[in-house]
Amino acid sequence: MIINSFQPLRLRIEGNGPFPGNPYEVDFTDEEGQPCNIFLLMSENGMGKTTVLEIMAALMGMLGKKEIESCGVEGLDNGELAVQWDILVQVVEDDNTPRNIVLSLLAGNFSDETGKFSEDRLFVWSDEDLHKHGAERQEKRGFQWRAKGTFRFISQNHVTRKKIQTLFRQREGADPDDFEISSCGLPTLLHFSAYRDIPKITSQKRQISEPDYWGYSPVRRFSSHSTSWENSLDNVLVWMKWLDDGRLEKAVEIINKRVFQGSTTFIKGVRKTPPEAIVVSKGQEHGLDRLSSGEKNLVQLFLRIGAHCTRNSIILIDEPEIHLHPNWQKRLMKQLREFAQEHPGITIILATHSIEMLRAFGFEHKEKGLRKGGEIIEENME
Template structure:
């Protein structure tokens, strides 16, 4: 039986990639800590196109997704599943376990690791530098087509890792407790691709109904699709479900959207039409009109996807992975989202880690100018991929 486990902090420290995407020649490390070795809770990845930003986020999602799988048959990343790729994600955990508080480093590994079973070794000196008392390893190795991957020897030890995995897997599918807050201490990762569209729903493939949304319920990782026309995936379905619950979550979602997406404009998110099961936005103005979510601008769709998914699926330990967070956004909206993400990272009631990629020169300049300025609750960092780039 698993010991009582409460997680106070769950943050990335390092990611090491080898033979994955553009990182082929030798192990490549991303350091998510600041100058004082603290794990950052607000981190920007920068590079020219094709240098590996998306690969880094996908690899992190892939490794973190192993937490919820007892016998995975694949990693979900081509270079790990079909090539010679290997990766290691090191995390700092602060936990209550076996009646005491602990600071641990946990490494999640995957791919063709060879006999060494690690890309980064944590000795006593490294652990002390990060104020951790012990190092644990878990994950899978090899490729066994059609069969479960081979777990590392340390993967299911009758120690902390065993209790962690039991807690995670026993909680799979548990219903979120509220919108915009959660009683769950277990970690979740919310991964957003660069394409955050709201397409028109294909009702011939799947009619509208009051149905549990596709991503409803706890999972160590939610990877939100770039483009999905099915009812179960849609934001309309999520909003209808929140409305049907009648416990205040819908009102919280509506208020958040109107504050973060439509503030300063005449538009506002009005309600869900019960007969048609359709979310309605009012255009405002002298002659207001009502329209569907898929008729919003690309920038409004981007923000709707982010804020509604985050509010619905966050836990007390949430990692946000956002590829090109500024895409389709006017510079004013870029700053609005930039500041909203910083507010999430600095929350007192939850541990958020925001890791995002950007091409916005204005945001990069602002971030660089304020990197060394203390901001309450923020530990800031950044990484320029392949520093030899022009």
């Protein structure tokens, strides 16, 4: 099986927490009903946008699994929420014919009054809805919360879903540049929290070792690094140098283009003793931890994107404006738009409260290769 595309369509959240009352829905399609490849989720702090990203990351992390102990999101783990994330997936199976399906990822409390699973709390796609996206059918899989805090695996119309699940299980932990991951189009979700610092490494032992998070996984979550060598960006770059297959040069090129273009700062490469990245600024060499807060934010983003993206990736970035001057916010948005244009299978979803990011997004401007969309959780923003 080959996965040609993996594009979010709709997220439905029902229950208590930040979205009480009627089911809350986020529509990830543009004005023409096509899946967006860049999407802006905007609200004031405390209105639930971070929860939306966490829910999507949790659902993606369940792909390939038949058992879980928890979802990792409070409202799902205590039975307050029921969520459904619909994704348009184009697959090519044994007959070499591309087919579209709507894959519905489910998690939470879908129980009726008797405690049994009920489809009444699902959004069931009609033939007309499916036809709009050229989809043949809806396939559902996920985990039903039960009263004792345990989860039961649920699956319906599992013909294609089962094959996708098998693909995920077979490739879990493989090298991110593994040929089969590229050739079969396995998607991954990269979730960046609002905390993207690069602290100074305090561990004394530094050796060439496979970095944390290196192998393929359906979802990768990134936040402020610990001070350990294994979890550092320096280790990622040193590991790429050791692989000696061109990945280091590619990563350095991405960072220097996306972050430092037009400035006197750039990443030169890595040194052997001590093993670490070499940053040059105004002719002086120093480490990654000496960069400004804004530069650390951006280096973290683009190095991880370059190292872990597959051709069908979903990139979630919470508060991309953190530590960034308004001019840097505009620059970041420009770089993300360009990245989406250059990589047609990528979907970028940003959660922000920054008016500068909203302006730089440019809803009113149509751009070649971009399908823009957005959602404002709180309408009264100034």
